[in-house]
Amino acid sequence: MKHVTEFRDPALARNLLGEIARLADQIGATRDKPTRIMEICGGHTHAIFRFGLDKLVHEGIEFIHGPGCPVCVLPMARVDECIEIAERPGVIFTTFGDAMRVPGTRGSLIQAKARGCDIRMVYSPLDALEIARRNPDREVVFFGLGFETTTPSTAFAIQAAAREGLGNFSVFCNHITVPEPLRALLNDPHMQLDGFVGPGHVSMVIGTHPYDFIAEEFGKPIAVAGFEPLDLLHSVAMVLRQIAEGRAEVENQYARVVPEHGNPASLAAIADVYERRPSFEWRGLGEIDASGLRIRPAYAAFDAEEKFGVGYATERRHVPEPEGCACGAVMTGRIKPTACPQYGLGCTPETPLGALMVSSEGACAAYWQYGGARLAAQ
Known part of the structure; x- marks a missing residue:
């Protein structure tokens, strides 16, 4: 268990939480005016709730759950x-x-x-x-x-x-x-984001440079992160430190797994077999x-x-969401799962209306599994 427990060390977690609090105070993050950090990957969303990181970090830090689950974004x-x-x-x-x-x-x-x-x-x-x-x-x-x-x-x-x-x-x-949906989110005038926690497994394949545009074009910091509690706390501290220092860069917290330029064999197979669709x-x-x-x-x-x-x-066909289902708003960080009118009522793990309640990486499933069922009942 060495390579698990060393990333769950309570003393190191307390140190990182203290650093996050210091940086949050430095940049003026408060409950009423939080610093909003989007974790792109659904695996990160589940880790945040599993380990209670959203409750442990400074009250001025708000996690925004991104479209980081391929099952969830499937029309x-x-x-x-x-x-x-x-x-x-x-x-x-x-x-x-x-x-x-x-x-x-x-x-x-x-x-x-x-x-x-x-x-x-x-x-x-x-x-x-x-x-x-x-x-x-x-x-x-x-x-x-x-x-x-x-x-x-x-x-x-x-x-x-x-x-x-x-x-x-x-x-x-x-x-x-x-990368493409992140650009779409950043181009959305209604999305107010201060930084990103980048996906670890995706980056293991593509490397870190596909995110350069986030820092260079939009001026937002991003830290590619692993999936253990200390990984996520460290990545949040890295993002906050960039904000405090007036920087916007792509940093690699998960360097033990993620190479800068990705996996050459995987990238070669992708280039050989696939091409881009005009849109999806x-x-x-x-x-x-x-x-x-x-x-x-x-x-x-x-x-x-x-x-x-x-x-x-064939000819494309669009299918609208079920009435009252707010998966789209949840996936784009506009609302929390518990704000969906169907959450815990028409949509539960036993009778899911939306993919966010079905997928093991969906934000609604994370809320439900780690306390959201209680929130919905209140």
Whole structure:
């Protein structure tokens, strides 16, 4: 447990909390006029609430929960298209587990499975590839979903299928990128942010330079962070220190894992297999230019959109949010989950209306798991 406990040391945590308080006082952060720091990654949101960091930091620090969960930002139309593919005769539809319960207008994938579709949970696209090898008479589709963290593994699976000539394997590509929605948020005049805690796992793949525009164009500090309590407290202190010193830079708190220029093998696979879409719809943010990836024509044989004529290969359709659902406002930091009129009433973990309550990294799920259920009842 050495490499866990050393990042949860109470004495070091108290020192960092003292440094955060000193810096917050220096920059004039108060409860009435807080310094607003957005944690981009949903994993960070859960860590903040799991360890009670939002209660421990200086009262002038406010955490804003960003769109850091790829399941949460998936528009309902894409879930409908997954079900449309899964209903085709002879199809085995494979997906990560956290996407199984995300609702579309025709229910979720797990409900489609209950209706008779052959939908299987896998832990990796390589599992889906193996299912295709074992079922040569069936079409096996993998739901390619996630930020840059999971994008390389899907690319490796497509490359392997191409080498083997595995014609019954394809990917419904919904991979999206982190920097573009951050630019959209920063361009939103209603978003008042003072700094960012940058995503650790995404940065492990892409490095730190894709965030340069945040500091250079918008003058906001960002510290890429790990996921343990001391990581997050340290990153908050780094952001506050930049503000206090009048700086705006990209700093790397998670240097033990995140290389400056990313992972070369992963970046090469991404460049080989994917190209940018002109735009992609994000739940709560709308269409964002160049924020989605699609499979290159060289690998079109493994593109489920082309093979089954769904998604962006057809006329786009927009599906509105369920009435009263405020997922978009929560994901963009405009309101807290408990301010959603459906939170704890029409939307609970047992009967979720929105993806933020379903996903293991959703902000609403974090609030509910770590005390939000009590807040909703008050």
